[in-house]
Amino acid sequence: MTAERILNGRYIVGELIGRGGMADVHLGVDQVLGRKVAIKLLRPEMARDPMVQARFRREAKAVAGLNHPNIVSVYDTGEENREINGSFVDLPFIVMEYVSGRTLRDLNRAGEITVDLAIEYVLGVLEALQHSHAMGIVHRDIKPANIMVTSQGMLKVMDFGIARALADASSTMTQTQTVVGTAQYLSPEQARGETVDARTDLYSTGCLLYELLTGRPPFTGDSPVSVAYQHVGEHAPAPSSVKTTLPPIYDDVVIKALAKDREDRYVDAHAFAEALRNARNGIPLPPEELTAVLPQEPAPATVIDYAAAEPEQPFHTGYLEPVAAEQHWNEQPMWEQDRSEPVDDYRAKSKKAWTVVLSIIMVLALAVGGLFFYNWMQAEAARNALVTVPSLTNMTQVEAESKLTELGLVPKSEDVFDDNVKSGLVVSTNPTAPAQVVKGTAVTMMVSQGPESLKIPTSLAGATEVTTRETLKELGFTIGSVTRKNDPAIPAGSLVGTEPSLGSQVKSGSKIDLVLSTGLVEVPQLFNLTEDEARALLSDPKYGLKIFVQTEEFTRVEPGTIFRQDPDSGSTSPQGGTVTVTVAKAPVVETPVPTPTPTDESDEPEESSKTPGEDPDSSDEDSEDILPGVGDLNRFGSGHGFSND
Structure with a gap:
């Protein structure tokens, strides 16, 4: 490993x-x-x-x-x-x-860029350049392949300031570290090997705008060398002549950005952006800012008098030779010169020698150009080679992206719901396998987000609040309100149920309300029940309570029934708590034993001290024994559901 x-x-x-x-x-x-x-x-x-x-x-x-x-x-x-x-x-x-998205090159090839989008994208590039130029950084390789549009629609310019050290092997012209840049977006000063500044980036941005508006670069050719020559000495046709549906108001904006002399271009990225916004709003460039355009005929071939150079001056091949900055347009043509002038034999021989030298140089230049062209053709063939889209079904998103990248394809992702494919795995692709596409083509992966409707797990019953929340969030639900409910079996703070109920099918992303246990039980009514009936009721799973029984004499209810409980009915008790009940028992009545009266026949009967008509057996003391238990009844009063009346 x-x-x-x-x-x-x-x-x-x-x-x-x-x-x-x-x-x-x-x-x-x-x-x-x-x-x-x-x-x-x-x-x-x-x-x-x-x-x-x-x-x-x-x-x-x-x-x-x-x-x-x-x-x-x-x-x-x-x-x-x-x-x-x-x-x-x-x-x-x-x-x-790390930026995930598609480059402007891919979007342009797919035909997805409108005029409005082209303007928005170029304005974004100009904002980035304005910032980098203010920091003293010149990009030097602005091109569609270096500009990414993210899946959220944001524009990102890549390889800032690194183009000087990193070159595109397939289409970048680099020789002895002097010319750096991509041929189709190369500024004239880059092609001549001169120093570059911020206006070099504006020229490349003009080439980018030209391509996004018309669908093709301003200059094309058989080799990077021929394209670079065109940047130096030729003028691109007006964009509206290439794409007839394009408003001509954009022609002047693009032509000014593509001026051969950097002094004729925009002073900075802000001025370029302002001109582009004005054109979008129907405001043309002011006449004083217009750039003169030479006729579309090919520029005259440059003739450089190498014989006039100092003999010690080396012949540099590290950059493209410039088109003569000063064309002698008013110089008298050779065929109109006076032929009677004596011929200088030395000059004639020198001219002949230099003709041979130039011929050799031209042959070498053609050979080098042919080599460039061959390499370019090989690179183009490799870049346009067809690739078979692989089957990515049931791969993870990371595995699928790696597979596509290895094949030279651009991975994109799109979320979908699928009842049969686990969340995070690829369901299908667009284009589908085994379609054949060109390298660099974007392949969209449909990544499963799991089923659209999910079942609320019944196993959550009795789970803690933290566990319940985490489980529901992992399934894609959101948590709603939280309420409390008395329950004899589920511990305090744990889940009693949900709304929608446990076990029901709910759409992914729905809000789930939680019902949690209070840890308490409501005490039932036990009055007038026997001890056995109360014990059976409290032990029912609905209550799950214990009972403690005590007895007390009480005459107003049937003996053996409950006339008092603690806690009272309707109140709450902790789960598994104890309810104390008092069961009535009949009072014990003591029967008085009569005292025998001795009988003496010789004695005279005593006279009664009672009033005539009164019961001789009646007395105040005896009257209290007639109603046994009344004193006990008065002790409870009305607080226990009984009356003293």
């Missing part, structure tokens, strides 16, 4: 997602912040060039200071010390913002 490749102890290097002429781009993960990043690593064979390394580091650090929503951010830079062929080499790397 291959060990993970980690840079700076922080960035995990993942699969390859892009490749340029001098660097590879990998998908990575920032372990500290837990986010995806793009990691650009200088190739080992390029890292041996100290000049390339120095420029890579310098430009990366400079671009790291750019902070604009339309610019792909650079998060970090560093070096990786790796062993290559027995020696250790420092490989510089750049950690950048």
Whole structure:
């Protein structure tokens, strides 16, 4: 198993997602912040060039200071010390913002760019350039392939300031590190190997605008060399002549951006953007800002008098030779000169020698141009090679993206509901497998979000509130209100039920209300029940309570029935609590034992001290014994449901 490749102890290097002429781009993960990043690593064979390394580091650090929503951010830079062929080499790397989307090149090829969208996209590019130019950074390689449109519709300019060190192997002209840029978007000063400034980026942006409006670059040719020559010495046709439906008001805006002399272009990106907005609103360029356009015939061939140069001056091939800046339009044609003038034999021989030299140089130039053309054709063939869309069904989104990237396809994703495919797995693709498409084609993956209708798990009954919330959120539900309910079996704070109820089918994303247990039980009415009846009622699962029985003499209810309970009915008791009941018992009545009266026949009967007519057996003391238990009854009063009346 291959060990993970980690840079700076922080960035995990993942699969390859892009490749340029001098660097590879990998998908990575920032372990500290837990986010995806793009990691650009200088190739080992390029890292041996100290000049390339120095420029890579310098430009990366400079671009790291750019902070604009339309610019792909650079998060970090560093070096990786790796062993290559027995020696250790420092490989510089750049950690950048990972952007998922489609490039303007892909959108333009798909025919998805309207005039309005083209203007919006170019305005976004100009905003990014205005910021970078203010920070002293010149991009030097503005082209559709370097501009990304995210899935949210945001525009991101990529490779800011790194184009000087990183070249597009298929279509970028680079020789001895002098000419850098893509041929179809190369400014005249880049083609001549001159120094560049912010107006170089404006020329390339003009080429970009031209292509988005018309569907084709301003200049095309058989090789990058021929295209570069056109940038130097020819003028592109007006955009409205290429696309007849395009309003001619945009012609002047584009032509000014494509001026051969940088002094004739817009002063900065802000001026370019303002002119473009005015054209969109029907306001043409002021006459004083219009750029004169030469006739569309090919420009006269340049003749450079190499014989006039100093003998010691070397002949540089590191850049394209310029078209003569000063064309001698008023110089008298050779055929109108006086033929009677004596011929200088020395000059004639010199001219003949230089003719031979120029012929050799032209042959060499054609050979080099042919080589460029051959390489370009090979690159175009590789770029336009057909690729079979693979079957990605039941792969994870990360696996599917990696598979498409390996094949040179551009992965996109779209969320769908599917009852049969697990959430996070690919359901299908568009185009579907096994369709054949050109490399660079966007393939949309339909990623399952699970079933649209989900069942609320019945297993949540009795679960804690935290567990319930986490489970429902994982299923895609949202939590609504929370209410409390008495329940004899479910602990306090745990789930009694939901609304909609447990076990019901609910649409994904629906709101679920929770009913949680209070941990209490409502005490039932036990009056007039026997002890056995009360015990059976309280032990029912509906209540789950215990009983404690005590007896007391009470005459107003039937003996053996309950006349008092604690807690009272209707109140609450903790789950498994005890209810104390008092059961009535009949009072014990004591029968008085009569005392025998001795009889003496000789004695005279005593006279009664009672009033005549009174019962001789009646007395105040005896009257109290006639109603036994009344005193007990009065002790309870009316508080127990009984009356003293």
